[in-house]
Amino acid sequence: MDLFAGCGGFSEGFRSFSTTGHAREHAFSTVAAVEYAPAAAATFQANHVGAKVMCVDIEKFDAYDFEGGIDVITGGPPCQGFSGLGKGDTFDPRNSLWEQYARIVSQVRPKAFALENVDLFFKSYEYERLQEAVQPRGPLADYTLAEGILNSADYGVPQARRRAIVIGTHRSVGKAITLPAPTHAKVPARTDGLLLFDAEPRLLPWVPVDLVFERSAALKISGTFLPDRQGAGNIAGPFYTREIHIGRNPTALSLARYQAIPAGGNRVNLRGVEAEVGGRIVYLGTESWDRHHNGSGDVMGRLRLGQPSVTIRTEFYKPEKGRYLHPLEDRPITHYEAALIQGFPEDYLWHGTKIEIARQIGNAVPVGLARAVAEAIHHRLAT
Structure with a gap:
């Protein structure tokens, strides 16, 4: 039960x-x-x-x-x-x-x-x-x-x-x-080219997010909306996991911020950086981000290749909430990628709006x- x-x-x-x-x-x-x-x-x-x-x-x-x-x-x-x-x-x-x-x-x-x-x-x-x-x-x-x-x-x-x-x-x-x-x-010790572990039986290295993004790279982002499909009780769905590979329409300022953040970077990389947005030069950081030198470091952060992701929360599609930018592409992670990081299979079926499904993914064990x-x-x- x-x-x-x-x-x-x-x-x-x-x-x-x-x-x-x-x-x-x-x-x-x-x-x-x-x-x-x-x-x-x-x-x-x-x-x-x-x-x-x-x-x-x-x-x-x-x-x-x-x-x-x-x-x-x-x-x-x-x-x-x-x-x-x-x-x-x-x-x-x-x-x-x-x-x-x-x-x-x-x-x-x-x-x-x-x-x-x-x-x-x-x-x-x-x-x-x-x-x-x-x-x-x-x-x-x-x-x-x-x-x-x-x-x-x-x-x-x-x-x-x-x-x-x-x-x-x-x-x-x-x-x-x-x-x-x-x-x-996390990191097994290396001696003479061999992987050694502290405990028995010998443990495997942490699984990085790389395989998730290799799988998503082979699947085209299907716009910003879920398919038009209704189930029982007028609840949207069902949608296969691969069908929730949907994106967002970022503002020009958000896109400029994404583009300015390097691999493994975050909001700190925007400090003191300006760029042309909409025909004028604007500051890409914020006063709030500049005032905080500790904490919230993962805001506007890119997931790091070679490592597991940070905790997938209910608003993973908002990079201003945490380290939820794609490791290399200038976009947040998709519902599909978040679901794979949580371990759900490709054939899992989802019901609800984009926000409801995101909440389901983030709240899941x-x-x-x-x-x-x-x-x-x-x-x-x-x-």
């Missing part, structure tokens, strides 16, 4: 895990999902046809019908109240939505659950309350927790995205499930990270 399911990143990771190595032989299948946003729920349903997808307010969801029928519950409660990019509002009502997750776990009583959030979740009051929930007489008293901050790049995802992961193991399972061990490392969690849980449950 997938809660706060979004477009299905967690479920896609679990579905893509196979004990045999064959993509069509799934170790897990999603039985049910709860998602409040209609477009995201439509995307989830389009890709997980056999699941019962409920587009409802999770506070009104009664899960007792699923008691005893679910092995694993996954989910990522909203993170805006914890995110360093947000207001950090201690009283944001979304902060306590993890309680609904805990309520459903206590009703369904799965063998295990996996909860995902931003890394600052572990420093929050709500996390303290989650720890209290597993104490005697708490709603999750039958569960033992394993928690840690995992970087998706350490699991073969071409994106350095740090996430708080909590895995709960029901006492009936026995030994607690542990977090997945990394399969990749990276598929490769979810797959690693699935493997750790399956390994314990199968033994």
Whole structure:
């Protein structure tokens, strides 16, 4: 069961895990999902046809019908109240939505659950309350927790995205499930031309974004609009991942800024730079950017070849929000490229407007990270 399911990143990771190595032989299948946003729920349903997808307010969801029928519950409660990019509002009502997750776990009583959030979740009051929930007489008293901050790049995802992961193991399972061990490392040491790693088994190097852009280079950007297509409930779509390779129409000033930023550069490269825009000479930087010598360095930044991307957020199509410019071309990354960086396959189906789909992509759990969690849980449950 997938809660706060979004477009299905967690479920896609679990579905893509196979004990045999064959993509069509799934170790897990999603039985049910709860998602409040209609477009995201439509995307989830389009890709997980056999699941019962409920587009409802999770506070009104009664899960007792699923008691005893679910092995694993996954989910990522909203993170805006914890995110360093947000207001950090201690009283944001979304902060306590993890309680609904805990309520459903206590009703369904799965063998295990996996909860995902931003890394600052572990420093929050709500996390303290989650720890209290597993104490005697708490709603999750039958569960033992394993928690840690995992970087998706350490699991073969071409994106350095740090996430708080909590895995709960029901006492009936026995030994607690542990977090997945990394399969990749940032920079292995070099000795006599050989790659050496600090840990055993030997880890692979981080996966860079290069392959994503090699794939997108073979696909023409299809304008600035999605195809004119409507699904059930008058929700736009479905669109294959390759159909959301859409661009933007930048202003002349924005385009001049893109052109002035070198490979690996960012807003700092615009300091003191002028260019002709619309027949007049204008300054390409801003007073705000010039005043800040620390922080926000990734604004108007180019993704770096040879490295994983930065965290893909919900407004990745706006380079003024972060390091979201193409490594070489004078444009922001597309929805298609962002979806590939998150690990979604070419044949994944999307519903919604451009903004809704971008929000789905940015909010998703990276598929490769979810797959690693699935493997750790399956390994314990199968033994």
